Amino acid sequence: MPIRSEPVTVNVGPQHPSTHGVLRLRVTFDGEVILDMEPVFGYLHRGSEKLGEERTYTQVITLTDRLDYVASMTNNQAYVLAAEKLAGIQAPERGMYLRVIAAELQRVASHLVATGFLLNDLGAFATPLMYCFRERERILDLFEMLCGARITLSYMRVGGVFQDAPEDFWPALRKFMADMPHYLDEYEQLLTDNEILVTRTKGVSILNADHALNASVTGPVLRASGLPWDLRKIDPYEIYNRVQFDVPVGKAGDNYDRFKIRIDEMRQSLRIIEQCIDQIGPGPVRAIVPSLIRPPIGDAYGRIEGPKGELGFYLVSDGSIAPYRFKIRSPSLINLTVLRDILIGWKLADMIVTLGSIDINMGEVDR
Amino acid sequence: MAFLEGHALFRNLYCLLAGNLDNTVACSGRGGLLPVGWEWLAFAITAFAITMVLLNVFLVVTMFYTYMERRLLGRFQGRLGPNRAGPFGLLQPVADAIKLLTKESIVPRGTDLLLHNLPPVIMVATVFVTLAILPFGEDTFVANLNVGVLFFLAITSVNALAIFMAGLSSGNRYAVFSGMRAVAQLISYEVPMVLSVVGVILLAGSLSLVEIVEAQRIPFFLLQPLGLFIFVVAISAEMNRTPFDQLEAESEIVAGFHTEYTGMKFGLFYLAEYAAVLTSAAVIVTLFLDGWNGPWLPSPLWFLIKVFFLAFLFIWVRATLPRLRIDQTMAFAWKFLLPLSLLNIFVTATLVLLLGEETATGVALSTGGLWAMAGINSVVALASVLLFARMVHLRTPVHPIPSMQPSPSEVA
Numbered sequence: 001m002p003i004r005s006e007p008v009t010v011n012v013g014p015q016h017p018s019t020h021g022v023l024r025l026r027v028t029f030d031g032e033v034i035l036d037m038e039p040v041f042g043y044l045h046r047g048s049e050k051l052g053e054e055r056t057y058t059q060v061i062t063l064t065d066r067l068d069y070v071a072s073m074t075n076n077q078a079y080v081l082a083a084e085k086l087a088g089i090q091a092p093e094r095g096m097y098l099r100v101i102a103a104e105l106q107r108v109a110s111h112l113v114a115t116g117f118l119l120n121d122l123g124a125f126a127t128p129l130m131y132c133f134r135e136r137e138r139i140l141d142l143f144e145m146l147c148g149a150r151i152t153l154s155y156m157r158v159g160g161v162f163q164d165a166p167e168d169f170w171p172a173l174r175k176f177m178a179d180m181p182h183y184l185d186e187y188e189q190l191l192t193d194n195e196i197l198v199t200r201t202k203g204v205s206i207l208n209a210d211h212a213l214n215a216s217v218t219g220p221v222l223r224a225s226g227l228p229w230d231l232r233k234i235d236p237y238e239i240y241n242r243v244q245f246d247v248p249v250g251k252a253g254d255n256y257d258r259f260k261i262r263i264d265e266m267r268q269s270l271r272i273i274e275q276c277i278d279q280i281g282p283g284p285v286r287a288i289v290p291s292l293i294r295p296p297i298g299d300a301y302g303r304i305e306g307p308k309g310e311l312g313f314y315l316v317s318d319g320s321i322a323p324y325r326f327k328i329r330s331p332s333l334i335n336l337t338v339l340r341d342i343l344i345g346w347k348l349a350d351m352i353v354t355l356g357s358i359d360i361n362m363g364e365v366d367r
Numbered sequence: 368m369a370f371l372e373g374h375a376l377f378r379n380l381y382c383l384l385a386g387n388l389d390n391t392v393a394c395s396g397r398g399g400l401l402p403v404g405w406e407w408l409a410f411a412i413t414a415f416a417i418t419m420v421l422l423n424v425f426l427v428v429t430m431f432y433t434y435m436e437r438r439l440l441g442r443f444q445g446r447l448g449p450n451r452a453g454p455f456g457l458l459q460p461v462a463d464a465i466k467l468l469t470k471e472s473i474v475p476r477g478t479d480l481l482l483h484n485l486p487p488v489i490m491v492a493t494v495f496v497t498l499a500i501l502p503f504g505e506d507t508f509v510a511n512l513n514v515g516v517l518f519f520l521a522i523t524s525v526n527a528l529a530i531f532m533a534g535l536s537s538g539n540r541y542a543v544f545s546g547m548r549a550v551a552q553l554i555s556y557e558v559p560m561v562l563s564v565v566g567v568i569l570l571a572g573s574l575s576l577v578e579i580v581e582a583q584r585i586p587f588f589l590l591q592p593l594g595l596f597i598f599v600v601a602i603s604a605e606m607n608r609t610p611f612d613q614l615e616a617e618s619e620i621v622a623g624f625h626t627e628y629t630g631m632k633f634g635l636f637y638l639a640e641y642a643a644v645l646t647s648a649a650v651i652v653t654l655f656l657d658g659w660n661g662p663w664l665p666s667p668l669w670f671l672i673k674v675f676f677l678a679f680l681f682i683w684v685r686a687t688l689p690r691l692r693i694d695q696t697m698a699f700a701w702k703f704l705l706p707l708s709l710l711n712i713f714v715t716a717t718l719v720l721l722l723g724e725e726t727a728t729g730v731a732l733s734t735g736g737l738w739a740m741a742g743i744n745s746v747v748a749l750a751s752v753l754l755f756a757r758m759v760h761l762r763t764p765v766h767p768i769p770s771m772q773p774s775p776s777e778v779a
Contacts, residue, residue: 017621124688199691349693
């Protein structure tokens with residue numbers, strides 16, 4: 001006797017333990033299998049782009065903090081690069097080194113959050129998350145030394161950084177650099193050999209390279225699909241052409257590769273920071289810039305390799321003290337677009353893990 | 368009078384009360400406080416008293432266990448755990464209980480009230496009923512049921528029904544997912560669980576938990592390593608603890624079947640869950656770890672130590688492992704545990720046949736035979752688990768089924 005069955009539509013979110021913010025997924029299930037999925041967002045929309053047009057170039061920095069709130073430093077960096085390009089300001093060398101150190105620390109912190117939450121989504125009861133947050137806490141302490149804030153940092157300025165690092169920052173950074181590789185080894189030992197984790201993530205939700213390119217996916221998600229596209233190598237900004245580092249790439253583009261690549265990137269970030277510590281010399285950290293910047297009429301696009309992908313700011317100036325247009329190219333939003341295609345046919349449990357492996361941040365998606 | 372075989376306290380209380388003791392041999396001396404003909408009242412009072420004492424002690428132990436679990440999880444996760452209420456946070460379970468009892472019970476509209484209100488009670492009742500057959504110490508049990516193992520297995524399988532009812536009643540779709548998973552998972556894991564106990568029954572020659580403990584001249588975990596492994600895995604799936612916590616997979620289906628429960632109904636689910644860890648650990652101790660037996664210390668203390676040691680292991684596993692996907696969970700039961708448990712029965716039965724000697728009551732093994740069996744079974748357990756781990760792959764590549772609408776990339 002055939003049993004009558006029909007697909008069921010479930011709204012996963014906006015209130016759900018693991019949608020990484022207020023993302024809503026409208027999912028059609030056949031039993032546990034996903035037939036169709038549509039991300040619905042906008043629950044965290046604050047109109048950052050419009051707000052940016054009402055503020056001076058320096059004030060906009062505080063808005064960028066609140067885009068991807070687990071990676072404020074890199075948001076600052078992308079914005080100030082765009083603004084410097086627009087206004088034709090060159091930051092002093094020590095300032096650029098400090099920016100790179102801060103940005104790479106932020107990348108490690110962001111990847112730690114991504115890894116921890118991915119494992120939490122896999123069902124490991126908060127333990128890996130707590131381990132990852134333990135190290136992130138050290139990074140936040142370092143940020144607190146730099147600028148007094150821990151999450152919404154606003155450390156960088158157009159033309160440099162807010163202030164030079166205090167004396168006790170350097171020993172604390174060296175201590176962190178000495179400890180962190182052991183912590184990373186610990187993760188790899190605990191997690192990458194875990195049979196359940198491998199079973200859950202290997203071969204699941206494969207994103208092939210062509211598809212990734214078509215969808216203009218960037219960041220670790222693209223590199224996990226096998227394309228070594230990293231703006232720090234392709235289009236070096238700040239002082240990235242003076243440091244040696246590798247661009248780790250994945251093979252299959254599955255959830256496991258997206259998970260593994262973040263651990264590899266953390267190692268590379270540590271390498272970059274180490275070289276920066278060696279190379280950094282004395283000097284000013286901030287160019288002399290008027291408090292109200294009036295860039296010449298024109299436009300500029302500044303982009304960096306953020307922890308989640310290519311983060312770009314497009315600024316148009318009409319010669320006044322505020323940008324005429326303030327456009328954000330957020331990697332989270334663009335990476336989210338491939339979610340439907342790599343999820344269909346997989347199961348409810350995979351959906352959560354895949355969403356975690358893409359590592360979106362709703363502050364950046366909705367803006 | 369079979370019930371008088373039990374706890375000495377029970378016997379003394381009954382003997383104190385009952386008027387006519389002619390038909391019993393357990394009591395000596397003259398009649399008790401109640402007049403002749405009122406023995407039923409004596410029985411009722413005694414049974415009530417014993418049940419109350421047992422349940423309350425068990426509840427207090429469970430409360431302490433929830434505290435222990437939360438503190439230990441805190442330690443595993445590099446944080447402190449509850450430490451505010453009372454000394455070392457020991458009053459945290461009390462505070463939780465007060466909070467849950469005073470909370471409003473919200474029932475969503477369109478809920479089937481009978482199906483909604485029954486499951487918490489069933490869940491708790493099934494766990495508490497298990498206490499009736501557990502031998503807590505030498506000569507300390509409520510009932511020496513001659514089909515104790517069967518009783519335990521039957522009672523635990525009622526859980527699946529309760530969870531299914533809870534999942535369907537509220538109409539919440541996460542709860543429905545959980546209910547469907549419950550039916551699939553709990554029934555599947557019952558099969559290897561039942562089969563893994565067969566080896567113990569073959570060795571003990573009895574289904575009574577008391578007699579199984581008495582039969583353990585050598586602790587059965589040495590004789591039945593494979594059986595113990597399967598039983599522990601299957602029972603942690605029955606209790607839905609990680610890595611088999613599909614039913615309340617927090618990151619996937621919010622809280623599963625108890626998503627729509629609030630207040631003490633939710634509290635009862637949690638009580639049942641934590642109490643089930645203790646009763647399951649107690650059954651494992653009884654079947655495999657030599658029950659109450661141990662040197663120096665009094666027998667109930669030994670029992671408690673062993674139970675809490677196992678509970679610690681369960682907490683450890685919970686703090687460590689991620690979750691399997693539901694199809695992998697099912698595949699693990701049918702492809703891995705079921706053949707292993709059949710192999711275990713086959714090997715054990717063959718060895719009992721080969722090494723056993725005819726006695727008046729049936730086939731029994733000498734101590735030498737038992738040690739030989741322990742050696743052979745350990746090798747078999749290790750070899751078969753390693754072999755199966757190589758043969759059985761849960762990592763089957765699932766081919767995604769075609770979608771309802773063509774994806775954007777196909778259109779382009």
